[in-house]
Amino acid sequence: MRIFSGIQPSGDIHIGNYLGAIKQWVALQNKVYPVRGGISNKADCIFCIVDWHAITVPYNQTMLQRKIKEVAAIYLAAGLSPEKNIIFVQSQVKEHAELAWLLNTITPLGDLQRMTQFKEKAAKQANVEAGLFNYPVLMAADILLYQTDIVPVGEDQKQHVELTREIARRFNTRFGKTELSSGEVFSLPKAQTLKIGAKIMSLTAPDKKMSKSDKNPQASITLFDSPEQIKKKISSATTDSGHEIKFQPKEKPGISNLLTIYSLFSDKSIKDLEKAFLGKSYQEFKASLSEILIEKLKPFRNKKAELDKSPESIEKILADGALRAQKIAQATMQKVRTSMGLL
Numbered sequence: 496m497r498i499f500s501g502i503q504p505s506g507d508i509h510i511g512n513y514l515g516a517i518k519q520w521v522a523l524q525n526k527v528y529p530v531r532g533g534i535s536n537k538a539d540c541i542f543c544i545v546d547w548h549a550i551t552v553p554y555n556q557t558m559l560q561r562k563i564k565e566v567a568a569i570y571l572a573a574g575l576s577p578e579k580n581i582i583f584v585q586s587q588v589k590e591h592a593e594l595a596w597l598l599n600t601i602t603p604l605g606d607l608q609r610m611t612q613f614k615e616k617a618a619k620q621a622n623v624e625a626g627l628f629n630y631p632v633l634m635a636a637d638i639l640l641y642q643t644d645i646v647p648v649g650e651d652q653k654q655h656v657e658l659t660r661e662i663a664r665r666f667n668t669r670f671g672k673t674e675l676s677s678g679e680v681f682s683l684p685k686a687q688t689l690k691i692g693a694k695i696m697s698l699t700a701p702d703k704k705m706s707k708s709d710k711n712p713q714a715s716i717t718l719f720d721s722p723e724q725i726k727k728k729i730s731s732a733t734t735d736s737g738h739e740i741k742f743q744p745k746e747k748p749g750i751s752n753l754l755t756i757y758s759l760f761s762d763k764s765i766k767d768l769e770k771a772f773l774g775k776s777y778q779e780f781k782a783s784l785s786e787i788l789i790e791k792l793k794p795f796r797n798k799k800a801e802l803d804k805s806p807e808s809i810e811k812i813l814a815d816g817a818l819r820a821q822k823i824a825q826a827t828m829q830k831v832r833t834s835m836g837l838l
């Protein structure tokens with residue numbers, strides 16, 4: 496069983512990225528899957544810092560270098576082990592670009608035009624470059640290079656993983672089982688999302704997802720916000736004019752989002768939280784949520800401060816990860832080139 500996922504080194508990693516993606520990954524690194532013959536195997540987990548994706552919108556190059564290392568430190572601070580997982584930077588394994596080009600040649604234009612993320616991001620920009628349009632093909636290359644079975648992501652990425660599956664299917668049909676190839680070239684991947692937490696909403700506009708590229712810093716809580724920042728952001732989070740602490744995403748999107756965050760950080764069910772806060776004010780609920788967040792995010796801040804003291808150790812982990820990733824990527828590329836009739 497192979498698991499692959501990644502985060503773009505754009506903006507500050509927020510609790511949506513953590514709850515929707517990274518928290519799942521930390522659990523998956525220890526998960527054992529049954530295989531044939533009654534034997535169980537630990538999944539191979541590969542977690543990437545997808546820097547080539549982050550440059551598909553305007554960015555600052557000095558910041559990018561810092562962010563790449565920061566995302567690596569966040570993976571480690573959140574509990575991903577470099578021994579149990581391959582952790583690496585996308586641009587350090589050139590096969591991602593090679594496969595992306597080849598997959599471009601079999602991806603219908605219409606499929607890319609339908610992508611929601613492209614439409615949303617393009618609408619925000621004066622100039623839209625081809626890289627943003629082709630972004631899902633690079634993502635398909637990331638996933639297919641490693642013969643991935645499962646892609647743990649937030650809700651917003653399901654459409655891209657579906658497209659990846661389509662591209663893999665099309666490739667296998669066109670180039671698998673021919674005189675040049677003995678069988679399927681790619682495994683078909685599947686997205687894995689959580690039932691609760693796959694879409695954490697913005698604190699200021701709870702009809703939109705919390706997003707790194709949101710210009711309003713009050714909209715998200717980052718993993719390294721100070722206790723004061725957390726208190727301020729939660730106390731000014733948008734709610735409704737009512738006073739009941741109830742999970743009703745349509746009628747009460749703000750409070751429902753805060754309940755989801757509370758539940759995921761405290762491991763208490765939403766039902767239990769509704770009971771515990773029956774008759775309490777929004778203010779009391781928000782104060783309690785701030786306390787939980789301050790307490791649960793503290794270990795991240797501490798671990799990150801420790802890691803910041805030894806940048807060489809992170810560089811070594813990334814260099815080692817790139818070598819291990821490249822071995823797998825090279826084996827896939829050999830099959831891809833041969834099956835496509837390249838030398």
Ligand code: ATP
Nearest residue numbers: 503511512515516648649693694695705706707708
């Ligand atoms: P950007 O605004 O730069 O696109 P982002 O906040 O959407 O950034 P990504 O790097 O695109 O973050 O996403 C990293 C992972 O976090 C993906 O698996 C994505 O699905 C997940 N994710 C992003 N935002 C949320 C959210 N609000 N709730 C749950 N999961 C999320």
Ligand code: LTN
Nearest residue numbers: 499500501502503545548634637
């Ligand atoms: N598009 C994803 C980031 C990403 C990714 C991947 C996620 C790029 N390549 C491969 C999973 C697998 C996003 O979160 N915006």
